[in-house]
Amino acid sequence: MSIKYAILGFLSHQPLTGYDLKKMFADSMTFYWSGNNNQIYRTLVDLHRQGLVSQEMEHPASGPSRKIYTITDKGLADLKQWVVSSPELPELRNRFLMQLAWADQLKPEELADLINQYEAEVQSKLLLVQDYRQRNPNAPDRTPREEYLWQMIMQNWEAYYEHELTWVCQLRAGLSDEQGSQPLTL
Amino acid sequence: MSIKYAILGFLSHQPLTGYDLKKMFADSMTFYWSGNNNQIYRTLVDLHRQGLVSQEMEHPASGPSRKIYTITDKGLADLKQWVVSSPELPELRNRFLMQLAWADQLKPEELADLINQYEAEVQSKLLLVQDYRQRNPNAPDRTPREEYLWQMIMQNWEAYYEHELTWVCQLRAGLSDEQGSQPLTL
DNA sequence: GTTGCCATGTAAGGTGTTACATGATTTA
DNA sequence: TAAATCATGTAACACCTTACATGGCAAC
Numbered sequence: 399m400s401i402k403y404a405i406l407g408f409l410s411h412q413p414l415t416g417y418d419l420k421k422m423f424a425d426s427m428t429f430y431w432s433g434n435n436n437q438i439y440r441t442l443v444d445l446h447r448q449g450l451v452s453q454e455m456e457h458p459a460s461g462p463s464r465k466i467y468t469i470t471d472k473g474l475a476d477l478k479q480w481v482v483s484s485p486e487l488p489e490l491r492n493r494f495l496m497q498l499a500w501a502d503q504l505k506p507e508e509l510a511d512l513i514n515q516y517e518a519e520v521q522s523k524l525l526l527v528q529d530y531r532q533r534n535p536n537a538p539d540r541t542p543r544e545e546y547l548w549q550m551i552m553q554n555w556e557a558y559y560e561h562e563l564t565w566v567c568q569l570r571a572g573l574s575d576e577q578g579s580q581p582l583t584l
Numbered sequence: 585m586s587i588k589y590a591i592l593g594f595l596s597h598q599p600l601t602g603y604d605l606k607k608m609f610a611d612s613m614t615f616y617w618s619g620n621n622n623q624i625y626r627t628l629v630d631l632h633r634q635g636l637v638s639q640e641m642e643h644p645a646s647g648p649s650r651k652i653y654t655i656t657d658k659g660l661a662d663l664k665q666w667v668v669s670s671p672e673l674p675e676l677r678n679r680f681l682m683q684l685a686w687a688d689q690l691k692p693e694e695l696a697d698l699i700n701q702y703e704a705e706v707q708s709k710l711l712l713v714q715d716y717r718q719r720n721p722n723a724p725d726r727t728p729r730e731e732y733l734w735q736m737i738m739q740n741w742e743a744y745y746e747h748e749l750t751w752v753c754q755l756r757a758g759l760s761d762e763q764g765s766q767p768l769t770l
Numbered sequence: 771g772t773t774g775c776c777a778t779g780t781a782a783g784g785t786g787t788t789a790c791a792t793g794a795t796t797t798a
Numbered sequence: 799t800a801a802a803t804c805a806t807g808t809a810a811c812a813c814c815t816t817a818c819a820t821g822g823c824a825a826c
């Protein structure tokens with residue numbers, strides 16, 4: 399359960415409502431969640447039960463009432479304990495690679511088409527990430543080291559999509575060169 | 585539901601039992617599944633109900649009886665339809681990046697330690713993938729184009745872990761250089 | 771006055787993992 | 799005779815997504 403720590407992480411910067419978190423997930427780029435309500439609100443209830451966050455109701459004169467969650471010392475400790483725990487290998491599920499794996503029944507044009515579509519997807523995502531990174535140069539409340547870490551995280555994503563693009567080019571080149579006779583020397 | 589197509593894909597080469605599939609997933613490298621029984625056997629039942637595979641019981645004189653599944657024409661058509669369907673962006677969940685994101689409370693040694701652990705994980709996985717690729721030079725029943733595609737799939741994985749390693753080196757370099765003062769020019 | 775945003779939540783279902791259960795056969 | 803492998807399956811649970819439901823306020 400890793401959304402738990404994503405939430406604790408966001409809360410370690412500032413108190414937030416469920417709705418705030420939902421938005422943060424939705425446009426975070428680096429955190430893959432769909433930003434769906436169900437998980438967020440349930441997890442918040444759970445965190446509260448475990449004493450990792452405290453809850454405060456706010457009934458503003460205008461606007462709907464909201465529950466503001468603040469991380470507790472216990473929550474901070476739990477977060478830190480997770481942060482130093484052994485990192486795992488990334489989970490990478492590339493549906494396109496599976497399509498390729500069984501693509502031999504396709505005609506050359508069909509295969510080329512598939513590859514082009516994938517390239518276009520990756521390309522547009524890359525632009526999104528680059529754009530996002532330029533629009534969010536640095537958050538004001540971050541230490542230099544933290545800022546550096548976040549930049550490197552963004553760069554990791556950017557590099558991933560860039561490498562994916564160059565790989566696609568290689569793939570296509572190898573296919574047009576007489577259907578891949580000397581692909582391994584590329 | 586993408587394990588469905590992974591199974592159909594394997595069956596498009598040859599008839600297999602659930603147990604065969606389980607082993608293939610377990611040591612496939614490129615297909616991330618845990619190779620757990622539950623999903624495989626359930627999916628096979630489901631595929632059979634849908635008429636995408638046919639089932640044949642075998643009661644060998646020695647050894648347990650087994651159910652051999654063979655892909656049908658309908659199954660082949662379904663597989664092909666999926667293979668040409670629009671590819672999606674890969675799903676990449678990197679727990680380590682999330683740990684980094686909230687790592688600012690750590691002492692420099694703790695952070696360095698975390699990074700080293702991640703590097704070691706990636707390094708050993710890379711060796712595994714490289715080793716696997718060299719041990720399985722080419723399957724006998726593949727067309728040249730198919731062989732090429734599988735090689736490129738393996739290369740995609742290999743390249744991913746390689747890039748992850750170089751990124752880790754950059755990350756560390758930027759941290760030791762006076763805590764990331766000029767990280768962006770890397 | 772209707773669309774859109776703020777804000778909370780629930781229902782239902784799909785997807786994936788771990789662990790359990792069974793029984794025969796092969797190998798050490 | 800004990801352990802490993804072949805072979806099939808179930809139970810329970812964790813995780814994640816889509817869609818639904820409600821209601822107030824703001825802006826056009």
